[in-house]
Amino acid sequence: xxxxxxxxxxxxxxxxxxxxxxxxxxxxxxxxxxxxxxxxxxxxxxxxxxxxxxxxxxxxxxxxxxxxxxxxxxxxxxxxxxxxxxxxxxxxxxxxxxxxxxxxxxxxxxxxxxxxxxxxxxxxxxxxxxxxxxxxxxxxxxxxxxxxxxxxxxxxxxxxxxxxxxxxxxxxxxxxxxxxxxxxxxxxxxxxxxxxxxxxxxxxxxxxxxxxxxxxxxxxxxxxxxxxxxxxxxxxxxxxxxxxxxxxxxxxxxxxxxxxxxxxxxxxxxxxxxxxxxxxxxxxxxxxxxxxxxxxxxxxxxxxxxxxxxxxxxxxxxxxxxxxxxxxxxxxxxxxxxxxxxxxxxxxxxxxxxxxxxxxxxxxxxxxxxxxxxxxxxxxxxxxxxxxxxxxxxxxxxxxxxxxxxxxxxxxxxxxxxxxxxxxxxxxxxxxxxxxxxxxxxxxxxxxxxxxxxxxxxxxxxxxxxxxxxxxxxxxxxxxxxxxxxxxxxx
RNA sequence: GCGGGUAUAGUUUAAUGGUAGAAUGACUGCCUUCCAAGCAGUAGAUGGGAGUUCGAUUCUCCCUACCCGCACCA
Numbered sequence: 277x278x279x280x281x282x283x284x285x286x287x288x289x290x291x292x293x294x295x296x297x298x299x300x301x302x303x304x305x306x307x308x309x310x311x312x313x314x315x316x317x318x319x320x321x322x323x324x325x326x327x328x329x330x331x332x333x334x335x336x337x338x339x340x341x342x343x344x345x346x347x348x349x350x351x352x353x354x355x356x357x358x359x360x361x362x363x364x365x366x367x368x369x370x371x372x373x374x375x376x377x378x379x380x381x382x383x384x385x386x387x388x389x390x391x392x393x394x395x396x397x398x399x400x401x402x403x404x405x406x407x408x409x410x411x412x413x414x415x416x417x418x419x420x421x422x423x424x425x426x427x428x429x430x431x432x433x434x435x436x437x438x439x440x441x442x443x444x445x446x447x448x449x450x451x452x453x454x455x456x457x458x459x460x461x462x463x464x465x466x467x468x469x470x471x472x473x474x475x476x477x478x479x480x481x482x483x484x485x486x487x488x489x490x491x492x493x494x495x496x497x498x499x500x501x502x503x504x505x506x507x508x509x510x511x512x513x514x515x516x517x518x519x520x521x522x523x524x525x526x527x528x529x530x531x532x533x534x535x536x537x538x539x540x541x542x543x544x545x546x547x548x549x550x551x552x553x554x555x556x557x558x559x560x561x562x563x564x565x566x567x568x569x570x571x572x573x574x575x576x577x578x579x580x581x582x583x584x585x586x587x588x589x590x591x592x593x594x595x596x597x598x599x600x601x602x603x604x605x606x607x608x609x610x611x612x613x614x615x616x617x618x619x620x621x622x623x624x625x626x627x628x629x630x631x632x633x634x635x636x637x638x639x640x641x642x643x644x645x646x647x648x649x650x651x652x653x654x655x656x657x658x659x660x661x662x663x664x665x666x667x668x669x670x671x672x673x674x675x676x677x678x679x680x681x682x683x684x685x686x687x688x689x690x691x692x693x694x695x696x697x698x699x700x701x702x703x704x705x706x707x708x709x710x711x712x713x714x715x716x717x718x719x720x721x722x723x724x725x726x727x728x729x730x731x732x733x734x735x736x737x738x739x740x741x742x743x744x745x746x747x748x749x750x751x752x753x754x755x756x757x758x759x760x761x762x763x764x765x766x767x
Numbered sequence: 768g769c770g771g772g773u774a775u776a777g778u779u780u781a782a783u784g785g786u787a788g789a790a791u792g793a794c795u796g797c798c799u800u801c802c803a804a805g806c807a808g809u810a811g812a813u814g815g816g817a818g819u820u821c822g823a824u825u826c827u828c829c830c831u832a833c834c835c836g837c838a839c840c841a
Binding site for chain 2: 284288289302308478514518576681716729732741
């Protein structure tokens with residue numbers, strides 16, 4: 277018995293069959309969490325980015341930027357990524373709980389810690405007793421002492437073997453501390469020396485921040501204004517998951533809006549609404565979109581407020597865009613680390629200050645997946661299942677397909693002529709294989725919004741039929757009016 | 768990282784310790800005058816590596832990938 281395929285499985289299967297997404301390096305067995313975009317996928321991806329770009333930058337107050345993926349290592353010290361992206365972690369092999377080494381001490385009572393120290397000092401070897409005693413006899417609290425001891429790689433192994441898991445109480449089942457560095461490292465230049473190590477950017481935002489004054493000066497913008505950028509970013513996630521949802525290489529579309537500190541809340545709200553509106557305008561089902569506000573105690577180190585725009589995927593709600601109030605954290609840090617002033621001078625108030633930043637950070641790959649899942653439809657038509665991607669025409673990889681109804685009576689010649697007329701302006705597809713019904717259905721699966729058919733009537737009056745994907749209804753249009761007709765529809 | 772599951776043509780699947788059958792899709796041709804019609808033909812698969820065996824797609828182990836949980840996700 278064939279079990280019912282999930283929507284996600286169907287979409288993954290369709291994506292491969294039709295050339296949207298392939299597994300990376302598939303002939304070698306694939307590469308964990310990496311995916312390639314095929315002929316239709318690259319069009320959809322490009323259209324998503326293009327529409328976003330138009331929405332964001334075809335306005336007076338937003339400029340574009342394309343910063344390098346490789347940046348000065350100090351950028352990531354300033355941003356906090358070096359510090360926050362490298363947490364040593366331990367797992368309890370008994371109950372599978374995972375702990376950050378630097379916060380483990382907080383979960384153990386002082387009484388237990390003191391008992392532990394006593395036990396430890398009885399088992400200690402000479403080579404580490406000196407540093408151990410130095411810490412234990414210091415003026416710190418028990419928790420702080422414990423934290424310090426855990427930082428010492430000579431001591432922590434033995435110490436951990438005597439520590440009970442705060443979750444299940446089992447002793448001696450911790451793994452060795454492992455460092456999780458979420459940033460990809462590489463080398464600048466062909467010599468693999470430690471001092472040449474740099475990172476692939478884990479977010480595109482920093483490329484914008486370090487260019488804040490460059491862009492502001494060159495474009496003569498005044499606050500408030502934004503800088504938009506689309507590009508790849510890389511994170512060494514512990515686990516990849518859910519097809520395109522969590523991958524180690526991904527693309528972001530970000531806009532950083534620089535504002536006066538007192539205006540931050542106003543623009544945070546403004547961009548929240550603008551952002552969710554964009555997804556709806558691109559045809560996404562509003563019922564599957566929601567905001568998810570981050571509670572204050574869960575905010576990242578840089579943020580004063582944060583909201584995710586979530587889409588309801590088959591596997592649950594998932595973030596497709598984040599809107600953050602990053603305050604003046606990033607620019608202040610860059611001022612501190614670079615020694616270069618990042619202040620803005622306001623002519624009206626004659627004040628000098630570091631602007632606040634409202635960030636909209638969208639995931640291109642995640643949006644791609646959301647658009648794909650959202651547009652996937654199965655319908656009953658004459659007892660058959662019709663699979664159709666109801667993509668917004670602006671996002672559809674192919675805008676129109678051209679069919680001669682039959683391959684005779686001069687229909688193919690007219691069809692080829694029409695194809696030639698449209699091709700410079702639109703991505704079109706010519707198909708004369710098999711019955712016309714089959715060709716319609718094939719295009720439905722690709723999400724092609726319009727199918728143009730040349731029939732007998734075309735021979736006498738020059739009109740063709742335009743069949744609309746979602747309604748399957750046809751209208752007759754004169755072939756000389758066709759381009760105008762389609763462009764109008766795609767506007 | 769941990770636990771569970773899965774892996775056979777592009778896709779969905781069947782079967783078997785003696786190297787695989789189908790549906791669908793694709794391609795070629797015929798036929799087709801509007802929604803996956805028909806006919807004829809063609810190509811196409813056991814994820815990778817070891818082991819057991821006379822012989823492994825089938826049994827065992829390892830690896831890889833994907834899916835589902837947990838944990839992680841500044």
